[in-house]
Amino acid sequence: MAIITLTTDFGERDHFVGAIKGFIYSEINDAVIVDISHQVSPFNILEAAYILKNAYKSFPKGSIHIIGVDSELTPENRHIAVTIDGQHFIGADNGILSFLTQEINPEKMVEINIHDRIESVFPVLDVFVKVAGHIARGGTLEVIGRTIDSIKTLKGLSPIINTAGNHITGNVIYIDNYGNVITNISRAIFEKQRKGREFELYARNHKFDVIHEKYSDAINFTLEKHKRNEDGKKLAIFNSSNLIEIAIYRSNLDTVGGASTLLGLNYRDTVTIGFL
Amino acid sequence: MAIITLTTDFGERDHFVGAIKGFIYSEINDAVIVDISHQVSPFNILEAAYILKNAYKSFPKGSIHIIGVDSELTPENRHIAVTIDGQHFIGADNGILSFLTQEINPEKMVEINIHDRIESVFPVLDVFVKVAGHIARGGTLEVIGRTIDSIKTLKGLSPIINTAGNHITGNVIYIDNYGNVITNISRAIFEKQRKGREFELYARNHKFDVIHEKYSDAINFTLEKHKRNEDGKKLAIFNSSNLIEIAIYRSNLDTVGGASTLLGLNYRDTVTIGFL
Amino acid sequence: MAIITLTTDFGERDHFVGAIKGFIYSEINDAVIVDISHQVSPFNILEAAYILKNAYKSFPKGSIHIIGVDSELTPENRHIAVTIDGQHFIGADNGILSFLTQEINPEKMVEINIHDRIESVFPVLDVFVKVAGHIARGGTLEVIGRTIDSIKTLKGLSPIINTAGNHITGNVIYIDNYGNVITNISRAIFEKQRKGREFELYARNHKFDVIHEKYSDAINFTLEKHKRNEDGKKLAIFNSSNLIEIAIYRSNLDTVGGASTLLGLNYRDTVTIGFL
Numbered sequence: 119m120a121i122i123t124l125t126t127d128f129g130e131r132d133h134f135v136g137a138i139k140g141f142i143y144s145e146i147n148d149a150v151i152v153d154i155s156h157q158v159s160p161f162n163i164l165e166a167a168y169i170l171k172n173a174y175k176s177f178p179k180g181s182i183h184i185i186g187v188d189s190e191l192t193p194e195n196r197h198i199a200v201t202i203d204g205q206h207f208i209g210a211d212n213g214i215l216s217f218l219t220q221e222i223n224p225e226k227m228v229e230i231n232i233h234d235r236i237e238s239v240f241p242v243l244d245v246f247v248k249v250a251g252h253i254a255r256g257g258t259l260e261v262i263g264r265t266i267d268s269i270k271t272l273k274g275l276s277p278i279i280n281t282a283g284n285h286i287t288g289n290v291i292y293i294d295n296y297g298n299v300i301t302n303i304s305r306a307i308f309e310k311q312r313k314g315r316e317f318e319l320y321a322r323n324h325k326f327d328v329i330h331e332k333y334s335d336a337i338n339f340t341l342e343k344h345k346r347n348e349d350g351k352k353l354a355i356f357n358s359s360n361l362i363e364i365a366i367y368r369s370n371l372d373t374v375g376g377a378s379t380l381l382g383l384n385y386r387d388t389v390t391i392g393f394l
Numbered sequence: 395m396a397i398i399t400l401t402t403d404f405g406e407r408d409h410f411v412g413a414i415k416g417f418i419y420s421e422i423n424d425a426v427i428v429d430i431s432h433q434v435s436p437f438n439i440l441e442a443a444y445i446l447k448n449a450y451k452s453f454p455k456g457s458i459h460i461i462g463v464d465s466e467l468t469p470e471n472r473h474i475a476v477t478i479d480g481q482h483f484i485g486a487d488n489g490i491l492s493f494l495t496q497e498i499n500p501e502k503m504v505e506i507n508i509h510d511r512i513e514s515v516f517p518v519l520d521v522f523v524k525v526a527g528h529i530a531r532g533g534t535l536e537v538i539g540r541t542i543d544s545i546k547t548l549k550g551l552s553p554i555i556n557t558a559g560n561h562i563t564g565n566v567i568y569i570d571n572y573g574n575v576i577t578n579i580s581r582a583i584f585e586k587q588r589k590g591r592e593f594e595l596y597a598r599n600h601k602f603d604v605i606h607e608k609y610s611d612a613i614n615f616t617l618e619k620h621k622r623n624e625d626g627k628k629l630a631i632f633n634s635s636n637l638i639e640i641a642i643y644r645s646n647l648d649t650v651g652g653a654s655t656l657l658g659l660n661y662r663d664t665v666t667i668g669f670l
Numbered sequence: 671m672a673i674i675t676l677t678t679d680f681g682e683r684d685h686f687v688g689a690i691k692g693f694i695y696s697e698i699n700d701a702v703i704v705d706i707s708h709q710v711s712p713f714n715i716l717e718a719a720y721i722l723k724n725a726y727k728s729f730p731k732g733s734i735h736i737i738g739v740d741s742e743l744t745p746e747n748r749h750i751a752v753t754i755d756g757q758h759f760i761g762a763d764n765g766i767l768s769f770l771t772q773e774i775n776p777e778k779m780v781e782i783n784i785h786d787r788i789e790s791v792f793p794v795l796d797v798f799v800k801v802a803g804h805i806a807r808g809g810t811l812e813v814i815g816r817t818i819d820s821i822k823t824l825k826g827l828s829p830i831i832n833t834a835g836n837h838i839t840g841n842v843i844y845i846d847n848y849g850n851v852i853t854n855i856s857r858a859i860f861e862k863q864r865k866g867r868e869f870e871l872y873a874r875n876h877k878f879d880v881i882h883e884k885y886s887d888a889i890n891f892t893l894e895k896h897k898r899n900e901d902g903k904k905l906a907i908f909n910s911s912n913l914i915e916i917a918i919y920r921s922n923l924d925t926v927g928g929a930s931t932l933l934g935l936n937y938r939d940t941v942t943i944g945f946l
Contacts (some may be wrong), residue, residue: 123412123420129847130406130682133724136675137707140729143673143702150419151704152427154412160848160922172409176519177416188920192886194895239884240910243728293406296436332515334468343470358516370436391576397695399688406682426695430688448685452795453692502719571681572712608791617744621838634792644740646712 120254121177122149125170125179126242127185138186138243145251154183161188164274167217168292168300174205174218174299174357182250185209186242197230197241198269199249199259206253208246214270221272228263275386277303279311286311286391288362290383296361296377298357299383303391305356315393319354321364326380336367337349350374352381364389395531397426397453401446402462402518403434412541413639415460421527421584430459430597437464440550443493444568450494450636458526461485462518473517474545475525475535484522486569489548492564496547504539537598540635551662553579559587562667564638566659572650574633575640575659581632595630597640600657602630605638626650628657640665672806673702673729677722678738678794679710690738690795697803706735713740716826719769720844720852724911726757726770734802737761738794749782749793750821751801751811758805760798765824772823780815827938829855831863838863838943840914842935849928850909851916851935855943857908867945871906873916876933878906881914888919902926904933916941 123144128134135156142149153301158166166187174183182205189210191197196211199381202224206330207215211229218224230249238244252262259265277288288303308329319326330336336353337346348367364383369376377383398418404410418425420503430449434442440461450459458481465486467473472487478500483491487505494500506525516519525538535541553564564579575597584605592598595602606612612629625641633639640659645652653659674694680686687708694701706725710718718739719720734757741762743749748763754776759767763781770776782801790796801814811817829840840855851873860881871878882888888905889898900919909915916935921928929935 119423121416123416127847130705131709131721132846133721134847136677136704136721136725137728138726139704140673140675140727140733143733144728144730147671152412152415153406153913154409154417155407157407159924161920169409169412170409170662173412173416175416176413176420178420181419190884190886192889193891237911242693243910244905254540294408295403295410308583332466332470334466337468339469355515359520362915366819370438372435378745387548395699397692399692401688428688428691428695429682430685431683433683445685445688449688449692451692452689452696454696457692457695569685570684571679605785608742610742610747613744615745631791634790634795644713645715648711 119148120146121152121181122146122250122254123152123154123174123177123181123183124186125154125158125166125173126158126182127154127160127162127166128186128203132158138247141247142250145247146254149254154343156185163213163272164291167214169327171217175261177205179204179309180206182206182208182253184242184246185214186246186333187214188212189241189246191233191241191245192347197233197245199228199230199253199263199265200224200269201226201259208249211270213270216270216271217274218338219269226259226268227266228259229266231261232262241299248340275302277307283311284393288389288391290385290387290389293378293385296369297366297371297378298369299377299381300359301362301364301389303389305360305362308362308391312393317391317393319362319389319391321389322382322387324352326364328354330355333365333367350380352377362389395424395426396422396458397428398526398530399428399430399450399453399457399459399461400432400462401430401434401439401442401449402432402438404432404462406432412566414523417519417523421523422530425530432462434477439464439548440567441538443490443550445615446490447493453481455480456482458482458484458529460518460522460526461490462522463490464488465517465522467521468510468519472489473509473521474542475504475506475529475539476500477502477535477546483527487546491545492547493550495545495643500646502535503545505541505542506539508538510609548590553583554613555587560669563589564663564665564667566661566663569609569654572641573647574645574647575653575657576633576635577638577640577665579638581636581638584667588669593667593669595638595665595667597665598658598663600628600640602640604630606631609641609643626656630655638665671700671702672698673704673733674698674802674806675706675726675729675733675735675923676708676738676865677706677710677718677725677735679712679714679718680708680738682708690799693795693799693889694802697799700804701806709737710732715765715811715824716843719766719826722766723769726754728742729757731756731818732758733804734758734760736794736798737766738798738800739766740764741798743785743793743797747894749785749797750818751780751782751815752776752804752821753811763822765822768823771821772923778811779818779821780811780819780823782815784814802824810927813830826935827854829859835863836945840943841935842939842941845930845937845944848921849918849923850921851929851933852909852911853914853916855914855941856916857912860914860943867943869943871914871943874939876904876916878916882905882907885917885919904929914941
């Protein structure tokens with residue numbers, strides 16, 4: 119059994135995903151295919167990196183992750199295969215994988231060099247699935263590529279800490295299905311600067327002085343339900359990726375709205391934390 | 395082989411579903427994962443219940459259904475596992491499962507009590523998948539929970555029958571992908587009151603005096619195609635869930651419209667049947 | 671192991687797809703289910719045919735493809751099962767499969783005749799899955815149907831070549847997730863008429879005199895990146911289905927737009943090629 123995941127910007131209406139899955143089963147008889155996401159915004163490297171980074175960690179060792187975002191081979195966009203923490207990643211060298219390797223040193227990195235045998239306008243199918251099949255059959259990366267020392271790094275938005283160490287300036291890096299606004303300020307960065315101090319978190323003109331561990335921690339359950347005024351309550355939380363997130367309790371973008379719409383927070387907007 | 399299904403409001407763009415699937419394969423090597431829906435409207439209990447109730451019946455005995463809607467553990471929202479008709483359901487005690495147990499007596503119900511070992515902002519992954527793994531390995535519910543006698547019941551919209559027994563007042567409970575409008579009036583309720591009588595069904599100012607068995611029963615195929623004026627034809631039908639549904643023949647919300655848009659019928663709107 | 675694919679217009683929110691998958695696993699214990707698409711526009715035969723035609727070819731022999739578009743049994747819409755190129759297709763005789771059989775002669779075609787045993791408002795589940803189970807267990811089509819000589823053919827849009835042989839008039843037949851505009855002019859038709867001549871391709875008032883092999887062929891990588899003015903560059907290309915496609919380099923319908931929106935090209939619009 120080989121677990122093959124797909125993270126792409128193909129959408130789910132066209133034939134692309136179906137064609138790739140058919141080809142995977144043609145190449146790897148006992149494949150187990152998992153869709154991580156096909157709804158990455160077209161060519162959005164940062165979004166693909168965020169989704170993949172937060173999904174891959176729960177997969178078993180040996181899983182093979184195919185990345186179908188901005189994957190055409192060009193003089194500036196090599197095809198690479200990288201082994202990180204016992205899992206394998208196949209994609210273009212466009213910066214996505216640098217978001218994974220900045221936290222964990224890769225065990226192996228190769229530039230895929232089987233293209234003389236394959237010319238393609240659809241490399242996810244023609245090249246990446248071939249490489250996945252090779253890995254699934256126990257093949258080593260060196261057979262399908264040339265070892266490389268570095269991959270293209272892309273600077274994401276990193277939070278900035280002032281020299282006095284009492285101020286963090288972060289940014290919105292993702293907005294999820296509930297309209298929750300995820301920042302690039304991790305629990306680790308926050309706690310390191312905090313040193314037990316009180317703080318004020320500002321997102322636009324909204325102020326927060328508590329960062330919760332659970333969404334419902336913002337609700338006072340000792341009050342009767344009708345006295346709580348809980349719906350639409352805004353809160354800051356360490357989310358399941360240990361990033362600071364601005365949320366609305368029980369938000370729904372189609373009805374009551376979410377943090378993004380209600381608080382007017384957009385991708386790349388600034389969020390600041392001041393320590394008192 | 396263990397069939398694990400997912401019914402959530404996570405959407406399909408974020409990393410949530412991928413992360414959960416990775417964790418399922420980490421816990422249950424031979425899992426077969428089935429997506430029932432990830433497009434439940436956020437926190438919409440009734441919608442989740444409708445989708446799950448109409449999907450689960452076709453699954454084999456022993457299937458394990460994980461429900462990821464409104465799943466955070468709170469003082470008012472316990473985590474439960476319930477066995478109904480040989481199938482297992484894991485979710486929060488928020489009313490969703492009461493829509494299943496009102497028709498079939500559950501064989502077993504427990505309040506999950508493994509939380510002392512797991513604290514989580516993402517319980518579907520940290521708690522529900524753990525429980526699913528336990529069940530998939532043949533474990534009993536008593537090991538991961540404390541037997542309970544009742545779960546939270548949530549009143550859905552039930553049709554009302556007048557004392558004379560000649561009038562049913564129902565409601566729209568779901569609008570599907572075609573814009574078809576599904577009511578809470580079942581074939582059983584209808585036939586029980588009908589007693590062979592003629593009837594008039596009203597949805598807004600639209601009247602129906604036949605309830606069809608198939609969509610195409612509304613079309614007269616003895617006429618030549620161009621004489622039929624069939625597109626856009628409105629009809630009432632017993633749908634595949636044996637509920638009365640108001641439909642437009644060959645509807646398409648993006649082009650010609652569907653029953654919901656063309657007839658102006660919304661979620662919770664009233665539909666009445668009078669027997670003559 | 672039996673690969674069962676689904677191509678439907680059911681969408682992914684309702685219970686339909688989940689119910690069908692549950693029933694497939696009930697019927698075919700070792701099924702591997704692949705979603706080709708559930709986002710076909712409701713009742714859109716041409717769109718379903720385009721998606722299925724471009725996806726099925728990469729599947730292994732023996733794969734079973736269920737088509738859930740316009741599938742209700744009517745006097746004019748028989749249920750059929752067809753074997754083409756070692757793969758099996760189950761659907762309604764509404765023209766979809768004629769797009770596949772026009773290129774490859776089917777090995778076998780039957781009209782499904784097990785309906786006396788099954789009456790249904792949901793034939794994809796009640797009839798098509800039963801037939802798929804029969805085929806998956808090695809059964810022959812003759813057991814579940816009556817051999818037929820022909821199926822309903824539906825004229826798609828075919829490109830027209832003028833008598834002088836120096837002009838091709840084609841049409842837009844599909845617009846994909848990137849807004850790329852796919853025409854019905856294949857590489858084979860183009861090259862056959864071209865005979866080495868120069869040409870001018872017109873889509874609305876946009877002119878192209880090169881058809882690329884890769885999207886990035888339109889970019890001059892010898893220039894430095896900031897001098898290339900590459901984003902939003904329009905181009906013509908032979909796509910992965912060997913059809914002429916009008917594209918915008920790195921398009922995104924939600925941000926910069928795609929060929930469909932930027933060039934004002936819609937489904938069925940005319941594209942012409944004149945040979946000089």
